[in-house]
Amino acid sequence: MVTVHDVAARSGVSIATVSRTIRAPHRVTESTRDRVLEAIRELGYRPNRAAAGLRGGRTGTIALVVPDIDNPYFSSLTKGAQASSRARGYGLVVVDTTELAQVELDEIEAVAPQIDGLILVSSRLDEAALAEVAAEHRCVLVNRTLEGQDETTPTVTVDEGAAARAAVEHLAELGHRQVAYVGGPARSWSQTRRLRGIRDAAAVIDGFAVTDLGAFEPTAQGGRAAAQAALDSGATAVIAYNDLAAMGLLARWAELGVRVPDDVSLVGFDNTYVAELSAPHLTSVGADLREVGETAVELLMERIDGAAAATPAHGVHRELGAQLWVRGSTGAPRA
Amino acid sequence: MVTVHDVAARSGVSIATVSRTIRAPHRVTESTRDRVLEAIRELGYRPNRAAAGLRGGRTGTIALVVPDIDNPYFSSLTKGAQASSRARGYGLVVVDTTELAQVELDEIEAVAPQIDGLILVSSRLDEAALAEVAAEHRCVLVNRTLEGQDETTPTVTVDEGAAARAAVEHLAELGHRQVAYVGGPARSWSQTRRLRGIRDAAAVIDGFAVTDLGAFEPTAQGGRAAAQAALDSGATAVIAYNDLAAMGLLARWAELGVRVPDDVSLVGFDNTYVAELSAPHLTSVGADLREVGETAVELLMERIDGAAAATPAHGVHRELGAQLWVRGSTGAPRA
DNA sequence: ATGAAAGCGCTAACAA
């Protein structure tokens, strides 16, 4: 292992100068700097981030904590974060909590000392635990806000209201008036906002009725389970809590001989890549997931770099716009 | 931040005893141990893994390096690794290399000092670079072997030959004799093995012919691009390089009015979760991906714990069996 | 069985 000492010896300077050459190049004469840089290259020196963090408080690494990496929503978001942090010279470590609050807490505490900050995506922690984590670590929240007086934790959310509205208006324009909603986990943060968004959007359209089919698993299985009920509801179009559930509806309907969009239209949420796997492709509403990841990193960087500097006392909250991605699963209702 | 000093003060012992209580409990009297353990609980002390690694060489963390986390193959494998490492008390950090060899190399060198070992999945490094990484770091290879004299690096592979054979035999039993293969990236390690496996299996079946359609992107788009050619080949069944490509074939065929499995049967590779997203569900061959991840962690653990101990001079190579997952996309050929 | 002390690789005062 090559250390600062090796580089120092090789270039005939002290270890402090080596460190400075990396962290504050302007504080070193050009000639020495060149010499040190060359030694670094020759020796293949790489600073030990753990050691740097131990002493200086900066590790050059951030962590992204997700509930389930094996879910296209989170993996796409992760891609965005990865690209963004890399572009800024930061390392990114991904942690999967398997949807468990306790695991989430454990892992956060375990990695915390080794990183400069963390991004919590769709945290499964309860308010109290989340507030404590947010208070003790430099972090950014995604898809979740801290209720109450917290104005200090940067947050990235997607405008679920706009997404829901886009779905409803799209269907209304196509001529639909009877729509069924296949919901996700009842207590979920997104579910609440999505259902309300749909209701609000529907309310301002003449003669537009929405039937809430209740809570289903946010998976293809959940979608399959809802397929018959959706049909029975008499709706000409269905909105699903997420793309995975929509895929389940699509598959089950195909087995039942129901054609999409001829017999019924379908819209998913999140615009994950699975929306382009089906036949027909799935119309979906949502933000650009990679952009969500990028934005979270951006906010965290501001928090880190401008630590003492221009950090506003109030937190930064970014609500990302949602778009409608029209694909083959939506069309005019049967005459 | 709670440190060993806080715990030591609280329990009236030295920091050395605190450390021992954690790393070598049997070297501490039961009464003192209890006292220390209680202080740890009360204070909520968590050892700083980075610091531990700096001094002792053990960080309690391992890294999993994948080319693209936004690919169901890797994300499922990651789940397995995550569960397994957690069960063993190790932290797991996931690194996404965006398919780039240079990024892979950079990230490996950056995290290396902070971890006890790493798992390289489907490494994009060339032989020379990979050999060097394997020599300098404690690592396990997945889906890749080091050619030549290396007998020292543990490796996990999937029996692609068995997978290919399972696909071919399944189709043969159904009555198919004309099969087309939609290939993946020409130079890919898996592609080579899969094609050969299919050829070998076909060779021993009377009158069984395989048409190689050539290289396509290992994505839904790639599958779509191959759809027409697959039909034109006159095959009654198609095997795709992976599930994603198979999904593309399925979708394009649906648009073309081709029915699966009535008009043509389809088999994918890898058995990722997307195989259960389509209508009909996709028959696929492959190993249990989570098991692949678990096995890799297991091998790495053996390498770490038994460092000096019973480590055989020759490496450990585990080839995981592949299974056939029969779903709706395969059936008898049209009479 | 326990404590004192050295030092892992690095950064940040402080001196020079």
Add this chain to the structure above:
DNA sequence: TTGTTAGCGCTTTCAT
């Protein structure tokens, strides 16, 4: 501008 030095939190001899 550069070097010296004191630790960051921890593990690990070496004493006791």
